[in-house]
Amino acid sequence: MATDLATELRVLRPDEWDTWYGHLMRAFGGVPEPAEELELYRSLTEYDRSLGVWDGEACVGSAGAFSFRMTVPGGALVPVAGVTMVGVAATHRRRGVLTSMMRRQLDDVRTWGEPLAVLTASEPGIYGRFGYGTASFQLSAEIDTGRAVLSVPAGTDGVRLRYVAPADVLDACEAVYARLVPGRPGMLARRPGWERLGLLDPESLREGASPLQCVVAERDGEVTGYARYRVKPGWESGVPEGTVVLDVLDALDPATDAALWRFLFDIDLTSKLSVGNRPVDDAWQYLVSDIRRCLPRLQDTLYVRLVDLGAALAARTYQAPVDVVLEVEDAFCGWNTGRWRLSGDAKGAVCERTSEAADLALSVRELGAAYLGGVPLTALAAAGRVRELRGGALAEASVAFGSAVAPWLPHGF
Known part of the structure; x- marks a missing residue:
């Protein structure tokens, strides 16, 4: 071509x-x-x-x-x-x-x-015209660990933490990650080779911080979580003001999660915890005494494009029963344009072409944004991006498309 x-x-x-x-x-x-x-x-x-x-x-x-x-x-x-x-x-x-x-x-x-294409965008304005919609966001924070105090759940003190070299415990950490993948939309099952991404540690990218460090969390002899991080030393008028830079933290249960966060808050000679890519519903936000001392912020991450619309909508389930006819516009992949009847619930779904009257009208870009359950169709409708053609259809579909947990992309590609 x-x-x-x-x-x-x-x-x-x-x-x-x-x-x-x-x-x-x-x-x-x-x-x-x-x-x-x-x-x-x-x-x-x-x-x-x-x-x-x-x-x-x-x-x-x-x-x-x-x-x-x-x-x-x-x-x-x-x-x-x-x-x-x-x-x-x-x-x-x-x-x-x-x-x-x-x-x-x-x-x-x-x-x-x-049925789907996904990407992260260095320039978000580029990809909408090709049918990609913003489907997930990431949470970042700069936590003042001297003023924001953690209140941890019962069982936290029963979690054992130990230092390890990141490469030495890679298999156990990957096993934790793999157990988490099915529980959150947007997570990627790592193919062989991708586990090495988490061990990249060139000195040129540390910006004055330490080499990558790792702690694992154990309960009853089983690894239930881990954190990889760096420490960037700093002093102000003789007072230690170092920063802990979190790279990744995965945990299988609330006590393990809290134990790892508490460890990061308490590292000697530091007063700040810099948190990068985390889910927007991350639990630490509800453990801290003062969220304003954490400076949370959101950023777009994963963009989703429905390539085979029928197969994509049938591949997921819906958190409430839904039976809706969608009038879809897709200027770039015309095979998706037209009316589709989506019927589904928490057990499964069917999405097929239909000649029935449409209930909602939207473009494939809006379907991509709503696909993982993190962007409500009602919000898109409020922006004029979705039109309700049958009374009640918008609320029905918006609830059904939602997700009990926020979608999240754990790493770039």
Whole structure:
């Protein structure tokens, strides 16, 4: 497929990876990545799912799609295309390079039989026109651990914590993570190789903090949780003002979760805990004495695109019975356009084409935003993005599409 007379779009070959990835690094500012990070992403690249646009020998466009399985409401693991490595050379703007890659990629995803495509966006304004909707958010915080005090649940003191080298306990930590995956929409089942992402620790990315540290939590001899973190020392007028930088924390029960947070709050010579990507309903918020001392903030994370609308809506369950006809607009993937009858409940769902009168009208972008249960259809309707055509249909569908726990993407790709 050609984007214009001078460029060629084709599947990536292994011997082209250095040039292809070098183009991507330039598109993202040109700062070299550490060698261990380059090696990891080279090993994770799925060449038959990666595209490059070439102008002679120069790569001027790139896009990839990792093959993931993602939890959806109800706990099913659904095949998804994890869209990644998207970049267009500044020399080739406004030539249709990005549109051509998105067109080819979504056609491929449909051929692969994957009902969903997902991505994280460096520039959120780009992907709405290709049908991606903002489906999950992440919570960050800068916690004043000298003033925000934790009140922990019963059983916390029975959790044993011990220091370990992160690599030495990787298998046990991955087992904890795997047990958590079915319980929260948006989480990814990690394929072999992806566990190495959590161990990346190049000195150039520490920003003055320590090497990666790890503690594991145990109950009755079983690992029930872990935290990976760094400590960034600091002093102010002779007073220790260090910062604990949390990388990841996973726990199987409330007592383990509280024990790990308490440990992070109490690390010597520190007065701040910097928390990055966490679920918006993370339990620590309800353990602290003063949430204002934590400076919580939200940021968009996962964008969802329904590629096979019927299969995607039938793959998840619904927290209340729903029987609704959707009038869907999909300008980029016309095969989704039209009326679909969705019938489902907590046990399963069916979504098929219909000629019946529509109850709700919306675009595939809004369906992507609501898909994981974190964005209410009622909120989208209040923004003018969903139209109710039958009285009561909006409330019925909005409740059904919800999720008991907030969707969350635990790491990027």
